[in-house]
Amino acid sequence: MKIGRLEAVRQHLYINGASTITELCEAVGASVATLRRDLMVLEKGGLIERVHGGARLAEGTGIELGFIQRENANIAAKRAIADAAFELIQPHSAIFLDAGTTVLQLARRLRLNPMPLTAVTNGLPVAQDLMGVTGVKVLLVGGELRPENASLVGPHAEAQLDRMQFDQLFIGAGAISEDLTIFTKDLAEASLNARMLARSRQRIVLADGSKFGRSATYVVGKFSNLTHAITDDTLPTRWCQEIRNTGVELIVTGGSGGADP
Structure with a gap:
């Protein structure tokens, strides 16, 4: 379940760009506390960057918009x-x-x-x-x-x-x-x-x-x-x-x- 949610966060970010914590919570159906923990995991992996009030995909990750x-x-x-x-x-x-x-x-x-x-x-x-x-x-x-x-x-x-x-x-x-x-x-x-x-x-x-x-x-x-x-x-x-x-x-x-x- 955790892996699916992390992937959902990344999916939302490369479709919608930088997003607020609230937008991400609504998109993946997670609480603010859970979402913040997910963002910490993704940030440590170099996959996202935290911005004021939210997150975006890390520059240079090579992730392309899905076909x-x-x-x-x-x-x-x-x-x-x-x-x-x-x-x-x-x-x-x-x-x-x-x-x-x-x-x-x-x-x-x-x-x-x-x-x-x-x-x-x-x-x-x-x-x-x-x-x-x-x-x-x-x-x-x-x-x-x-x-x-x-x-x-x-x-x-x-x-x-x-x-x-x-x-x-x-x-x-x-x-x-x-x-x-x-x-x-x-x-x-x-x-x-x-x-x-x-x-x-x-x-x-x-x-x-x-x-x-x-x-x-x-x-x-x-x-x-x-x-x-x-x-x-x-x-x-x-x-x-x-x-x-x-x-x-x-x-x-x-x-x-x-x-x-």
Whole structure:
């Protein structure tokens, strides 16, 4: 019971950010005294930091927002981006769909309007959504399971990619910095993503406006490595111009209802 409550505290903090003692007590159903003892345990383990009147996740713990929570963030923009990406797919091609949540929406779009093709992925949810879809041959890259992203990564997955070639890669982005470098929070994921880019003729990033102007630890590649970028209309004009200056074909969707394309 204690372990479950400690995990519930951490879950609440990475979904909601810094929280007060009262908020945490209500979230996990514990008394103030019990909650304070739990926070002491988590603090000693380096997992949280105490702040005035509450707590937050410790900086640098590497905890990412869970896949299910991230999947539902900016969902309208992700679906609009997926619709635009779907229009680029050609029947009888070989495509790679990475494990990102926006790419998952593309898999669901393909499920609605299937066409004959080969879809390779390292994302378990992507493979599951495409399972049994008429005409779509699904290949799941094997490797080490990364629970934070419901993905398979590591040297076994990379070795498989070295024996393959793709007409198109559809890849998400954890963060895109000011100099248009794509980052992720995990070294193994960054390494596999770089392999995907090297093995694909068309390289298409799917990223809503919230991913820009951010950074993470591990480099995936530069925008100059891409052929296409698909985003939503929350991305400011200056970013759009900078992307076009790299020679990348930019597609801006209107799914968010924003006014500054």
